[in-house]
Amino acid sequence: MESSASAVMPGTPSTRTNYDDQIVKMFFTATVVWGIVGMLVGVIIALQLAWWPANLGLPWTSFGRLRPLHTNAVIFAFAGNVCFLGIYHSMQRLLKTRMWNDTLSRIHFWGWQAIIVSAALTLPLGLTQSKEYAELIWPIDVAITVVWVVFAVNFFATIAIRKVSHLYVAIWFYMSFVITIAVLHIVNSLAIPVTATLSYPLYSGLTDALVQWWYGHNAVGFFLTTPFLGLMYYYLPRAADRPVYSYRLSIIHFWALVFLYIWAGPHHLLYSALPEWAQTLGMVFSIMLLAPSWGGMLNGLLTLRGAWDRVRTDPILKMMVVAVSFYGMSTFEGPMMSIRAVNGLAHYTNWVIGHVHSGALGWVGMISFAILYWLAPRLWNRELAHPKWVDAHFWLATIGIVIYTVAMWAAGLMEGLQWRAINDLGQLANPSFVDITARLQPFLWLRLLGGTMYLVGVIMMGINFWQTIRGPGKPSETAPATAAA
Amino acid sequence: MSRDTNRLLGHADEADGIEEYDNPLPDWWLGLFWLTILWSIGYVAWFALTNQSQVGWYEDEVAAADERWPEQANAAVQFAYSAEAAAAGAEIYATNCLVCHGENLEGGIGVSFIDDEWIHGGQAEEVVAIIRNGELSRGMPAWGQILSPEQVNQVASYILEGHAAATGRTMEEIMAPPAEDGPGA
Numbered sequence: 001m002e003s004s005a006s007a008v009m010p011g012t013p014s015t016r017t018n019y020d021d022q023i024v025k026m027f028f029t030a031t032v033v034w035g036i037v038g039m040l041v042g043v044i045i046a047l048q049l050a051w052w053p054a055n056l057g058l059p060w061t062s063f064g065r066l067r068p069l070h071t072n073a074v075i076f077a078f079a080g081n082v083c084f085l086g087i088y089h090s091m092q093r094l095l096k097t098r099m100w101n102d103t104l105s106r107i108h109f110w111g112w113q114a115i116i117v118s119a120a121l122t123l124p125l126g127l128t129q130s131k132e133y134a135e136l137i138w139p140i141d142v143a144i145t146v147v148w149v150v151f152a153v154n155f156f157a158t159i160a161i162r163k164v165s166h167l168y169v170a171i172w173f174y175m176s177f178v179i180t181i182a183v184l185h186i187v188n189s190l191a192i193p194v195t196a197t198l199s200y201p202l203y204s205g206l207t208d209a210l211v212q213w214w215y216g217h218n219a220v221g222f223f224l225t226t227p228f229l230g231l232m233y234y235y236l237p238r239a240a241d242r243p244v245y246s247y248r249l250s251i252i253h254f255w256a257l258v259f260l261y262i263w264a265g266p267h268h269l270l271y272s273a274l275p276e277w278a279q280t281l282g283m284v285f286s287i288m289l290l291a292p293s294w295g296g297m298l299n300g301l302l303t304l305r306g307a308w309d310r311v312r313t314d315p316i317l318k319m320m321v322v323a324v325s326f327y328g329m330s331t332f333e334g335p336m337m338s339i340r341a342v343n344g345l346a347h348y349t350n351w352v353i354g355h356v357h358s359g360a361l362g363w364v365g366m367i368s369f370a371i372l373y374w375l376a377p378r379l380w381n382r383e384l385a386h387p388k389w390v391d392a393h394f395w396l397a398t399i400g401i402v403i404y405t406v407a408m409w410a411a412g413l414m415e416g417l418q419w420r421a422i423n424d425l426g427q428l429a430n431p432s433f434v435d436i437t438a439r440l441q442p443f444l445w446l447r448l449l450g451g452t453m454y455l456v457g458v459i460m461m462g463i464n465f466w467q468t469i470r471g472p473g474k475p476s477e478t479a480p481a482t483a484a485a
Numbered sequence: 486m487s488r489d490t491n492r493l494l495g496h497a498d499e500a501d502g503i504e505e506y507d508n509p510l511p512d513w514w515l516g517l518f519w520l521t522i523l524w525s526i527g528y529v530a531w532f533a534l535t536n537q538s539q540v541g542w543y544e545d546e547v548a549a550a551d552e553r554w555p556e557q558a559n560a561a562v563q564f565a566y567s568a569e570a571a572a573a574g575a576e577i578y579a580t581n582c583l584v585c586h587g588e589n590l591e592g593g594i595g596v597s598f599i600d601d602e603w604i605h606g607g608q609a610e611e612v613v614a615i616i617r618n619g620e621l622s623r624g625m626p627a628w629g630q631i632l633s634p635e636q637v638n639q640v641a642s643y644i645l646e647g648h649a650a651a652t653g654r655t656m657e658e659i660m661a662p663p664a665e666d667g668p669g670a
Contacts, residue, residue: 090501093501094500094501096501164498164499164500165499166496166499166500168499168500168501168503169505234501234503237503237504238501238502238503243493243497243503243504243505243506244503244504244505244506245506245508246505246506246507246508246509246510246511247494247505247506247507247508248507248508248509248510249508249510249511249514250505252510256518271539276532276538276539277533279539280528280529280532281529283528284524284525284528284529285525287521287524287525287528288518288521288522288525290517290521291514291515291517291518291521292518294514294517295514298511298514335521340539425554425633426550426553426554427630427631427632427633428630428631431630431631
């Protein structure tokens with residue numbers, strides 16, 4: 001392998017190993033389907049907040065039940081399947097080996113999709129553990145653990161049988177994802193089952209809150225950040241056909257990121273009953289996360305040196321630039337919001353929703369779309385059915401994110417300032433909470449507009465892929481044939 | 486970034502064709518990292534060594550507010566009934582209290598004022614205290630944070646006037662100080 005590998009030029013995938021691309025196609029399809037479903041539910045609940053009759057007066061369709069359905073669908077179904085498709089595709093090539101066991105890959109795929117379907121059934125029925133981003137009831141939690149262990153065994157066995165000695169940086173990020181999510185999920189979900197659908201958490205009160213936000217914060221860190229940085233480190237240099245800017249930066253920012261991230265959870269509990277020293281630690285670890293996070297953005301943007309002329313014309317590179325920029329923006333905003341004084345203003349307002357979505361729509365969504373558009377012609381060996389739609393999708397998504405985020409910033413600032421405003425007599429200037437809530441409405445409609453634009457782009461992407469895969473299509477000229485099973 | 490070598494490490498054959506440069510860390514990036522670390526150490530030291538606390542900050546704010554608005558700090562603003570105050574209280578009642586306590590003081594979500602049952606006592610002093618301080622466990626807000634002491638007295642006058650008219654208690658009875666052994670039956 002050593003001698004033949006040296007002939008491989010940058011930008012040319014190795015074609016010598018018999019890779020399992022079928023599993024990549026399966027996760028690809030699931031990603032697009034769940035992406036549309038999850039974001040559609042997001043638009044529906046955005047409508048419900050702006051216009052309450054959209055709750056339909058039914059418990060199963062009320063905001064309280066659909067909101068966790070939205071978050072679970074976009075995080076664990078959409079983003080999760082993106083991670084899996086990208087990992088199964090890139091790790092086989094980076095390690096020059098087929099996955100260790102195809103059966104485990106398929107158990108992982110079907111198990112994960114069954115978990116998503118069971119979530120989509122139980123959450124609207126009101127079956128929940130009431131822990132944010134960990135709402136699923138205990139039997140589903142057990143299933144997640146089993147499926148994750150299957151994935152982890154296959155993942156590490158594949159690393160063990162690799163045909164390269166050097167582990168590329170993307171693999172380190174994938175490892176942090178596989179290990180940390182297992183630990184987070186198991187520890188936060190420990191509970192005593194009472195019936196088939198009811199359990200009580202092992203922790204109570206403040207301990208429960210701390211464990212929950214240790215989990216919640218690191219779900220963002222190790223489900224929506226580190227695996228996607230790994231994907232960026234593989235797909236961005238491949239799409240740009242440029243060397244990664246700095247190997248050293250990738251090492252330093254990886255270790256700094258994974259070490260610091262895990263301590264920052266208490267910034268969700270500022271001004272709570274949590275002991276103040278623990279709140280202080282959560283805050284300063286969040287501040288120290290700024291540079292390690294920006295290390296990823298820098299390495300992404302500086303890798304594009306020498307390719308900026310193509311960024312102007314190639315919608316895939318444009319999506320990657322916007323994704324990495326939003327990553328940098330939201331990882332600046334996050335540490336700022338963890339400062340006590342800022343948090344006192346921002347916490348519990350729509351600013352938090354804006355912050356989350358600049359990361360979710362801007363970073364996770366955009367880098368995912370870029371990867372999907374880059375992969376589809378190569379996986380199915382076809383030209384995209386509608387290449388110009390990719391540019392339209394880029395603009396719909398970018399403008400949609402800006403409208404969404406700016407509306408939520410404005411709404412959040414308004415709430416934060418009006419809640420605390422005091423008049424000349426020392427009384428609350430806005431004593432009625434409901435009055436302030438009513439003033440949110442124009443911003444909620446704007447958010448619905450931004451979210452709808454984003455959803456339209458994703459639906460266009462789905463149609464584009466459908467017609468690419470199912471339509472007549474001509475053999476691709478740009479993508480060399482990868483040897484599928 | 487001027488120290489960039491742009492020297493390839495040469496392990497692209499081990500990374501599916503992806504090359505990596507051996508560039509140093511950008512100086513400003515490293516500076517930013519050190520700055521946040523030093524700032525964090527400084528913040529923790531300041532918080533611990535100067536006895537900072539969120540409870541303390543809150544108490545400081547309350548003390549500053551009490552100094553600026555001494556009238557509100559004085560919880561014992563004397564309640565005095567007058568027909569003018571009751572008339573002014575009608576509008577305050579309609580805006581803030583009616584939703585729970587009913588259009589004609591008959592109650593609903595909140596208690597009725599036109600019977601002789603009181604949870605926290607039916608003497609004027611006790612009624613004013615509940616209006617001012619609330620009873621959060623039963624859903625009654627602390628209106629002293631929202632209404633001025635004068636407004637609290639006005640709405641109390643309105644309520645007690647209506648109570649007196651409905652039950653036949655005289656205003657003298659109502660204004661009498663509460664019994665020593667706690668709220669009356």
